[in-house]
Amino acid sequence: MKRRLSVREDPFSGEARPRLGRIARDLDAVVTDAQSRDWVADRADRLGFARLGQVRQQVRVAAGRGRTLPGAEVDPVAVLLGGTAGVLVAGAVLWGLGGAVVGPLLLALVSVVGLWGGLISVVVLRRLRRRWDRVDPGGPAAIDDPYRYAAFRRRIEACAAAARGHRSRRRRATAIDLEHALDWLSAAQTELPRR
Amino acid sequence: MSGRVPYAELNAVRALVADTLAELTAAGDISHLWIRAACTRLSALDAALTEAAGVLAAPVQVLAATTVTFLLVFLSTTVGSAVGLSTAGLVVTAAVTVLLTAAVTPWVSRRTAAALGRHRLSRSPLPHGIERPHLGTGRLADPGLRFPSGTNDEAHGKGRIGGSRGPLTGDRAGPGPAAIPDRLLDARVRLVSVAMRQAGPADWSAPLLRRAIRTDPVIRRLARADQLLCQAVDCVERHLDDLPARPGEDMP
Numbered sequence: 001m002k003r004r005l006s007v008r009e010d011p012f013s014g015e016a017r018p019r020l021g022r023i024a025r026d027l028d029a030v031v032t033d034a035q036s037r038d039w040v041a042d043r044a045d046r047l048g049f050a051r052l053g054q055v056r057q058q059v060r061v062a063a064g065r066g067r068t069l070p071g072a073e074v075d076p077v078a079v080l081l082g083g084t085a086g087v088l089v090a091g092a093v094l095w096g097l098g099g100a101v102v103g104p105l106l107l108a109l110v111s112v113v114g115l116w117g118g119l120i121s122v123v124v125l126r127r128l129r130r131r132w133d134r135v136d137p138g139g140p141a142a143i144d145d146p147y148r149y150a151a152f153r154r155r156i157e158a159c160a161a162a163a164r165g166h167r168s169r170r171r172r173a174t175a176i177d178l179e180h181a182l183d184w185l186s187a188a189q190t191e192l193p194r195r
Numbered sequence: 196m197s198g199r200v201p202y203a204e205l206n207a208v209r210a211l212v213a214d215t216l217a218e219l220t221a222a223g224d225i226s227h228l229w230i231r232a233a234c235t236r237l238s239a240l241d242a243a244l245t246e247a248a249g250v251l252a253a254p255v256q257v258l259a260a261t262t263v264t265f266l267l268v269f270l271s272t273t274v275g276s277a278v279g280l281s282t283a284g285l286v287v288t289a290a291v292t293v294l295l296t297a298a299v300t301p302w303v304s305r306r307t308a309a310a311l312g313r314h315r316l317s318r319s320p321l322p323h324g325i326e327r328p329h330l331g332t333g334r335l336a337d338p339g340l341r342f343p344s345g346t347n348d349e350a351h352g353k354g355r356i357g358g359s360r361g362p363l364t365g366d367r368a369g370p371g372p373a374a375i376p377d378r379l380l381d382a383r384v385r386l387v388s389v390a391m392r393q394a395g396p397a398d399w400s401a402p403l404l405r406r407a408i409r410t411d412p413v414i415r416r417l418a419r420a421d422q423l424l425c426q427a428v429d430c431v432e433r434h435l436d437d438l439p440a441r442p443g444e445d446m447p
Contacts, residue, residue: 035418036405039387046383050425083297094286102282104272107289111268112261114293119257126410133406 020063023155027056034143043141051188052143058181059156062163062174078122085121090114149189156181200413202319204389205244210321211382212237212424215375219431229434233427240423246305247416249312260300268292373435379428386424390417 034049093110094102142148160178163171216237219230251259268289275288391399393414394407408418 031422032405032408032418033401035422036408037401039391039404040399040401042401046425047429050422050429053422054426086293102285104269104276104285107272107285108265108269111289111293112265115260115264119260130406130410133402 020059020159023152023159024056024059024063027052027059027152030142030148031056034141037141043144045143048143048188051184054184055152055156055181055188058177058184062159062177062181065170065174065177078125081125082118082122086114086118089117146189149185153182153185156185200248200250200393201389202248202316203321204385205248206316206319206321208382208386208389209241209244209316211378211385212240215378215382218375227434229430229437233430233434236423236427236430240420240427242309243416243420243423245312245316246308247312247413247420248316249308249310249314250412250416251308251311256304264293264296267296375431376428376435379424379431383421383424383428386417386421390414390421393417 031049031052034043034045034052037043038046038049090110090113093113097106097110156178160175160182163175163178166172216234219234219237271288271292272285275285280288391404394404394411398404398407407414409415
């Protein structure tokens with residue numbers, strides 16, 4: 001699964017209104033990259049990805065403040081695709097049956113067919129992503145890129161500034177989490193030359 | 196991706212971690228910020244390992260999803276037709292049932308994975324190399340050691356520390372917290388080797404391993420556990436850095 005990072009090398013790039021979910025996902029990509037490099041001892045550094053993981057954790061906590069459950073790690077693309085495919089398949093089957101008598105057994109079978117349609121589409125998506133990821137060459141580690149840290153800092157700060165002025169107390173509490181995240185981000189950056 | 200999860204190795208990691216956690220708690224300085232952070236992470240690590248051990252195989256998951264969907268939709272539409280809904284009403288009932296099932300699924304599957312992992316881990320013994328290390332109680336002999344759930348998320352943990360307040364043999368003249376990072380790093384070596392074996396030697400390069408971390412459910416959970424372990428080590432090290440240097444202690 002190759003995710004193109006929306007953080008480019010230009011520190012002034014990026015979306016106008018950063019969103020916490022996207023920041024967390026970009027952080028996740030960087031952390032996973034650094035961790036796999038650490039596991040194969042390509043770039044052994046256990047502190048850097050641990051601290052970036054703390055940043056991601058804090059951002060995720062901040063993103064989950066509004067909700068009752070702590071944010072589960074779901075892939076929105078896969079969920080959307082699977083749901084759409086399931087609904088389409090089930091709807092098509094129902095429409096095709098048309099005049100048949102609609103009973104409990106038939107509906108249960110149709111929903112199972114829809115479920116299988118959704119699952120199959122998700123599996124196909126995963127296969128495609130694996131194939132795209134195979135093309136991905138190694139390249140330098142994303143965690144070493146100072147511009148990326150600058151971009152993350154700018155985005156998180158923008159989110160924190162937006163949260164500080166918010167009316168709701170819950171959103172203002174988000175700002176504290178984001179400040180912790182910024183602390184961990186600078187802690188991660190100070191570890192950089194240590195590798 | 197390949198074969199079963201080596202539960203015994205996971206048990207070894209859990210034993211090492213639980214040992215360290217007991218030591219950290221027994222040392223008494225829970226009030227320290229970094230120690231508390233490390234304890235939180237170690238508890239979450241244990242939960243992550245348990246979940247990794249309880250992941251169901253993909254065919255079993257598909258089968259379970261199919262059966263549950265079929266049964267639930269059948270039941271709800273039977274009730275609906277007994278009540279006397281029209282055809283459109285029955286279709287809507289089925290759709291709502293499927294939606295509710297899908298919404299509840301993540302929660303249920305997490306619970307199932309945790310329970311199943313606990314069961315599997317408690318059935319498999321500790322590996323041979325690991326003996327009960329430093330604390331003299333038999334508490335860790337049972338691998339079904341469990342921490343209170345809810346420490347998963349730091350924000351929701353409210354500073355609760357894992358349940359290692361059991362009877363510890365006190366007056367332990369150990370090396371203190373200075374030896375803790377090394378022991379945790381031993382645990383990390385085991386954990387990473389489990390994850391690498393799980394990925395299989397064909398995947399032992401950074402891009403392939405990254406893909407495995409993202410796509411394989413077991414490896415993803417193991418990677419998360421590894422992250423928590425590294426964070427705990429980092430926290431303990433920061434605590435050690437913060438301690439004032441005592442005179443006469445390895446000063447040149």
